[in-house]
Amino acid sequence: MTEVNSRVHRETRRLPAELLPEERLRLHPVPEQPFTALFGETRRFDKDSTISVESVRYSVPHELVDERVWVRFHGDELIVTAMVAGSAVEGARHSRSAPGSPRIVDEHHPDAPRGERTPRATNPAEAQLLAIGPEAAAWLVEAAATGVRRIRAKMGDAVALAKPHGTADVDRALGTAATVGRFAEGDLLSIMDHQGEHDRTDPIRRGEAHSLQPGTSAWSGFTTP
Structure with a gap:
């Protein structure tokens, strides 16, 4: 910059260093913060x-x-x-x-991965759901992460079920629903009915190796012409 500003400009025939103070009077200052x-x-x-x-x-x-x-x-x-x-x-x-x-x-959220975050109630509906128990909190986290539709209506259904059935059974069913990813209409009541008829067991989650397609063992009796 020193070399350029100290050399006579071929258009103005003046040193840029001499013109800079005059030009500053006509230029708007650059704002300290961006627009x-x-x-x-x-x-x-x-x-x-x-x-x-x-x-x-x-x-x-x-x-x-x-x-x-x-x-x-x-x-x-x-x-x-x-x-x-x-x-x-x-x-x-x-x-x-x-x-x-x-x-x-x-x-x-580095201090609290998704599966470990404890949700806080931001409205009365969430407060009523979280009051059911810890499994209700797990259900709310998974439902929000999955993008469940009509989540507020389903929260209201869970709260309504807790009145006649008790919070323990509803909380248990919510935990199962969160684990196996069942958030459709009527899923919670279906899980509660199943749990009421059977002993408490861990939910079964089929792996990728499991398939409902029939096997090919019956083909062994065929011969290639």
Whole structure:
């Protein structure tokens, strides 16, 4: 810079070092902070490390808790921007989703992996469900992670079943439903009926080697012409 600014410019016939003070009087200073309008809409999130965009929950790194972030869609992706040490950085990027299908990244919760997080009630419906027992909390975590539809109505069904049947039986059934991934309408009542008729056993989860297709052992009696 010293070499260039000390050399006579061929157009102005003057040293750039002499013109710079005059040019500074006519130039607008660069803002200390970037214009945030291009980052999208503002969002704030708290202890659960998620934000809501178009009724969909997206996770954001827990280090940004209580910070303001900006969100915008770029094609089929949601981009989360945050200010760190005065500079704009990309906080997270998710595939666009629909209501009922949250986008949660376990790495955004390093101190509590998905399977170990204890949910906190954010509304009266969740508080009533979590009051049933620890298995109800496991059901809520798995249902939210799976993107179960009409989850609030199903929470209400579980609370209603706990009144005539007791919280212990409903809590046990919720734990089974969470383990085997049964979140459809009527699944909870079906599990409770089954558990009422049979002794308590661990749910059976078939491995990849199991198949309902018939085997080929019967073919051994055929001969090739």
